[in-house]
Amino acid sequence: MNLLARLASTFAFLGVLLFAFNAGADQLRWATTGNYPKRSNTTKTIASIPFNKDTINTGINRDDCLDTAQEWQLFYDPASVVGVAYIDIYAQTGDGTTNCEDIASRPGGTAQTCYLIRRLTKAEFTSTVVVIHPYQIIAAVFGHQDASNTTLVNPTTAQTQCLADKSGNTPVAITLWSTPFTDSTTVVANGSLGLQTSYDISGPGAPTGLTLGAGNTIINAHFDSFSSTAYPDFKGMRAYCWPRSDFDGGTVSTTDTGTSADTAVTDSGTSSTDTAVDDTSTTTDETSTPTGTCPANIPFKEGEYPPGGLVPCAERGQLSTEVTLDGLTNNQPYAVAIATWDNWGNSGVLSAVQCITPKQTVDFYDAYKGAGGKGGGGYCAFNGSNTGMYGLGLSALGLALAGRIARRRNTTRNGR
Amino acid sequence: MKRLVLAVPLLLTASNAFAGDGIARDEAGPNRDPDSKWAFELRFGAYRPQVDNGLTRPIYESYFGTQKRFMIGMQVDYEPIHIRHVGSLGFGGIWGYTRATGTAPFADGTAGSDEQTRLSQWNLAAVATARIDVLARETWIPLVPYGKVGVATSFWSSTNQRGVSQTPDGQVGQGHTNGFFYAFGGMFLLDFFDRQAAKTFSVEQGVKHTYFFAEYTVWDLRGIGQTSVMQVGDSTWTLGLAFEM
Numbered sequence: 149m150n151l152l153a154r155l156a157s158t159f160a161f162l163g164v165l166l167f168a169f170n171a172g173a174d175q176l177r178w179a180t181t182g183n184y185p186k187r188s189n190t191t192k193t194i195a196s197i198p199f200n201k202d203t204i205n206t207g208i209n210r211d212d213c214l215d216t217a218q219e220w221q222l223f224y225d226p227a228s229v230v231g232v233a234y235i236d237i238y239a240q241t242g243d244g245t246t247n248c249e250d251i252a253s254r255p256g257g258t259a260q261t262c263y264l265i266r267r268l269t270k271a272e273f274t275s276t277v278v279v280i281h282p283y284q285i286i287a288a289v290f291g292h293q294d295a296s297n298t299t300l301v302n303p304t305t306a307q308t309q310c311l312a313d314k315s316g317n318t319p320v321a322i323t324l325w326s327t328p329f330t331d332s333t334t335v336v337a338n339g340s341l342g343l344q345t346s347y348d349i350s351g352p353g354a355p356t357g358l359t360l361g362a363g364n365t366i367i368n369a370h371f372d373s374f375s376s377t378a379y380p381d382f383k384g385m386r387a388y389c390w391p392r393s394d395f396d397g398g399t400v401s402t403t404d405t406g407t408s409a410d411t412a413v414t415d416s417g418t419s420s421t422d423t424a425v426d427d428t429s430t431t432t433d434e435t436s437t438p439t440g441t442c443p444a445n446i447p448f449k450e451g452e453y454p455p456g457g458l459v460p461c462a463e464r465g466q467l468s469t470e471v472t473l474d475g476l477t478n479n480q481p482y483a484v485a486i487a488t489w490d491n492w493g494n495s496g497v498l499s500a501v502q503c504i505t506p507k508q509t510v511d512f513y514d515a516y517k518g519a520g521g522k523g524g525g526g527y528c529a530f531n532g533s534n535t536g537m538y539g540l541g542l543s544a545l546g547l548a549l550a551g552r553i554a555r556r557r558n559t560t561r562n563g564r
Numbered sequence: 565m566k567r568l569v570l571a572v573p574l575l576l577t578a579s580n581a582f583a584g585d586g587i588a589r590d591e592a593g594p595n596r597d598p599d600s601k602w603a604f605e606l607r608f609g610a611y612r613p614q615v616d617n618g619l620t621r622p623i624y625e626s627y628f629g630t631q632k633r634f635m636i637g638m639q640v641d642y643e644p645i646h647i648r649h650v651g652s653l654g655f656g657g658i659w660g661y662t663r664a665t666g667t668a669p670f671a672d673g674t675a676g677s678d679e680q681t682r683l684s685q686w687n688l689a690a691v692a693t694a695r696i697d698v699l700a701r702e703t704w705i706p707l708v709p710y711g712k713v714g715v716a717t718s719f720w721s722s723t724n725q726r727g728v729s730q731t732p733d734g735q736v737g738q739g740h741t742n743g744f745f746y747a748f749g750g751m752f753l754l755d756f757f758d759r760q761a762a763k764t765f766s767v768e769q770g771v772k773h774t775y776f777f778a779e780y781t782v783w784d785l786r787g788i789g790q791t792s793v794m795q796v797g798d799s800t801w802t803l804g805l806a807f808e809m
Contacts, residue, residue, distance in 0.1 A: 361678020363668065366725050368678045472725055511668040511681035512627045513722035513729035513737030516794065519619040523739045523794030524731075527719050 184223035184277075185343060190215060207319060207346035209492040212282040213310035214456070216303040222278045222343075232328040235268040235278075236295065239285050240323045248325035249335065256294065262325070263288040267298040285322065286310055286349060310349055311453060314497050318381050319348040351496030352379035352488040354451075360440070360484055360504040364511075367473045367504055369462075369484055376467060381490040386460035387471040388498065390446050390483045395458050438483060440503035446483045450500045454487055481505045600772050600808035603641040603654060603693075609781060609802035611635035611662045613685060613720075617786075617795040627666040627681060635662035635685075635800075641693055643808075651696040651708075658714075658745065660687040660783075668724055682723045685796055687783055689716035689745035706753035708775065716745040718785050718796045741785045741793040749779025751806055775806040 190212070212218055229235070238248040240262050247253050248262035255261060265280055265288045272278070287293070287301035290309045324343040327335055357372035369387050376382035438446070447455050454460075461473040461484075476482060482505070485498040513524065610632035616622040637660030645653040663684040670677045691714030699705045722729040722737030729737030754774045755762035766772045781802045787793030 361676070363677055363679025363725055366679060368725075474726055507674075507677075508671040509668040509677050509679045509681075509724070510671050511679070511722070511724040511729050511737075512623070512666065512683055513681075514668075514731065515623045515627065516615065516619070516722070516737075517731055517735070519621050519623050521615070521619055521794060522792035523720075523741065524722075524735050524737050525739060526736055527721075527738050527740055 184221060186221050188219045188221055190218040207322075207348065207492075208282040208285060209347075210310055210349040210351075210453075210494045213286045213347075213349050214283070214307055216281065216283055216307070218282055219279045220282065222280070223276055224273070224278065226276055229273060229328060231330055232273075233270055233330050234328075235273060236298075236327045236329070237265045237268065237278075237280060238262045238325040238327065239265050239288055240325055241289060241320055248323075249327045251295070251327075251335070254294075260292060260294065262294070263291075264293045264295055264298065265324075266300060282347075283307070283310060286347060289322070289347070313350040314451075314453075315350050316352045316379050316496060317348065317350050318379070319346045319492065321346045348381065348490065348492045348494060351453075351490050351494035352376070352382045354497050354499040355385065355486050355488065356499065358484075358486055358499045358502050360502045362504045362506045364509040365474060365476045365478055365506050367476060367482060367484060367506055369471045369473065369486055369502075371469060371486055371499065373469050374467060374488065379488070379490065381492060382467070383489050383491050384463060384465035385468055385471055385486060385488050386454075386464075386495065387462040387473050388448055388454050388458060388485050388487065389461035389473055389476070390448065391443050391480070392458065392461070395447070395455075438501040438503045441481045441505060442483050442501075442503035443481045446501060448483075448485055448498055448501065450485065451497050453497055454485075454495050476506045478506050478508055600652075601643055602809045603639075603643060603656070603806055604809065605639040605641075605777070605804050605806045607635075607637040607639060607658070607660065607802050607804040609635050609800050609804075611660075611685075611798050611800055613662075613664075613683070613785075613796040613798055615683070615794055615796060627668075628664040628683070629666065632800075633662050633664045635660045635687070635802075637661065637687070639691070639693075643693075643695075649698055649702065651694060651698060651710075654693045654695070656691060656693065658687070658689040658691055658716075661685065662687075679725050681729070684721045684723070686719045687716065687785075688718070689714045689783075691745055691747075695751070700753050706756035708751040708753065710749060710751060710777075710779075712745065712747040712779075714745045715742075716783060716785060717742045718783070720794060720796050739794060741796050742788045742790055743783065743785035743797055744788065746782040746784065747779045747802070749777055749802075751775035751777040770809050771807045773808040775808075776803075777806050778803050 240246055240248045242261050246255065246261050265284050268278060281303075283303060283306040284301055287306040287309050290312065291297075291301065293301075322345055324345070329335055355371040355374045357370075359370045361368040361370065367389070374382075374385070447458065461476075462471045464471050471486065473482075473484065481503055483501050483503045485501045487498050488496040490496070510518070517524070611634065612632045613624070616624050637658060639656055639658040641654035641656030643652045643654035647653070661684075663682055665680055665682045667677055668679045668681040669675075691712045693710060693712045695708050695710040697708045700708050717740050719740045720738070731737075752775060754776055762774065765774070779802050780799070782799045783797040785797030786795050
């Protein structure tokens with residue numbers, strides 16, 4: 149049998165297998181080819197189909213979770229849902245060995261690993277595209293949703309859950325399952341989506357021991373050595389500062405229930421990138437008081453995530469014990485806090501907040517000039533007479549020539 | 565001077581007598597191969613640029629303290645001339661780097677500044693090196709006195725945490741200062757300790773001789789041919805290892 153014939157028979161065999169897998173009358177068929185499944189309403193792209201649970205950025209990070217407009221679109225074969233009344237879509241955490249399709253085998257209570265993302269009514273799957281949102285997956289997992297609670301999660305409520313996890317956990321694999329029913333108890337099809345993805349909505353922990361030092365338009369933030377052992381997806385460190393001209397302060401709640409008085413923050417900005425900051429915690433609020441002269445209306449605090457839209461003032465993509473913030477304004481008090489971030493782009497919670505004021509300094513060259521020093525102006529600056537320069541150049545040339553003559557003599561003498 | 569003239573032949577005689585085992589030596593002697601063409605040095609030494617020279621008040625110590633910084637460097641020589649019973653003459657280049665880091669105080673006189681300021685130097689010199697290797701070649705005394713002389717320049721840079729320093733009128737804190745380089749010292753032939761290992765090193769790696777050396781070094785960088793320079797020279801001791809190939 150020649151090669152072409154062998155290839156043809158191999159493809160024919162694979163085709164039969166594919167048909168047997170996808171064409172069963174009781175099989176809910178989800179397309180995993182072409183453009184589906186896919187994300188929409190986001191700038192992110194999926195690297196491969198099915199989603200790759202081990203590839204960074206193919207899963208859900210905190211920004212995905214907070215992005216309530218982002219959709220994951222799933223496509224199914226309408227012929228495969230004839231007689232189906234509704235479809236439950238589950239997210240199963242862990243290794244995917246639990247069969248979430250099977251009602252009887254879904255573990256409950258503390259052993260729960262199957263979480264109901266949403267229940268699709270017939271009206272919702274009359275088109276061939278079904279939409280789920282990343283925040284629904286997170287809300288299902290963190291809300292421990294099961295078949296007893298089929299109410300769709302409110303996006304605003306889900307956002308709280310997107311921000312609730314501050315554990316610094318590493319990515320968690322999840323498998324999406326679907327279970328089609330003809331009525332409330334009868335499963336009519338074996339309809340696993342077979343899609344594996346993952347989520348990580350929590351950045352690594354915060355550095356400790358933050359102290360600040362000031363200079364001329366700079367602030368040096370020093371902190372204790374950070375151990376990334378507990379956070380394998382650690383990526384780097386970011387320093388956040390306030391005030392910033394490109395951030396209007398965010399939307400900070402004034403209904404603080406903490407143990408000391410916060411300064412109420414009024415959001416006078418119009419930025420659409422503002423994100424509500426949870427300021428109602430009674431456990432992580434007010435863990436320390438910033439030292440130094442602080443600016444008003446600091447929009448971040450220790451133990452919280454940096455406000456959405458607040459761009460870091462400095463960043464280091466590695467382990468470090470110091471970050472320098474530059475381009476600041478002298479004689480302006482600044483508040484500074486440090487957060488780590490991970491490979492998924494998640495920021496961790498902020499360190500203690502400290503304040504300091506940059507001021508004009510006198511560096512060595514300033515002092516040198518102040519004491520009458522005349523050097524400088526650039527490596528190639530010429531300060532002197534041509535004669536001297538030529539003399540120096542000729543000296544060097546003379547040395548080179550002497551070397552060459554000596555080498556020639558040596559060569560001649562040795563007859564080489 | 566008369567003493568020196570008398571002392572050298574006496575020393576040679578004494579050393580030959582010391583080595584007077586009757587072993588016939590070849591013309592090059594047992595210790596040092598005159599066919600060495602290249603020399604390479606790794607250099608380490610304290611360095612404190614004399615930037616206060618010419619200033620109305622000293623500033624260096626107030627920024628960088630009294631502690632001397634190290635200069636690391638290297639030298640590469642080509643040795644085309646070997647004078648029998650005297651030594652060799654080589655020509656080459658020296659490169660050295662040093663820097664000092666301190667704190668820039670606040671202009672208002674208050675304490676607590678955390679801004680670093682730094683003075684960095686890259687010294688370069690083209691030198692002629694005379695090595696008097698007659699002792700090492702023709703006796704069992706493993707010493708090679710030497711002297712170096714040449715022209716030099718230093719590229720220096722003053723920086724702070726925002727980059728290269730700059731005055732309000734826009735003058736940047738970088739420049740070069742020309743001058744001369746002098747040095748004299750002695751090299752101790754390490755082959756003396758294990759000749760077999762030295763031979764193996766020579767055969768396998770091409771390194772014919774290895775030395776430890778100590779020299780008194782003068783970077784006379786006062787701006788020869790220049791009128792407005794930062795004086796960044798120093799007179800100091802340098803230690804290192806030298807390899808002849």
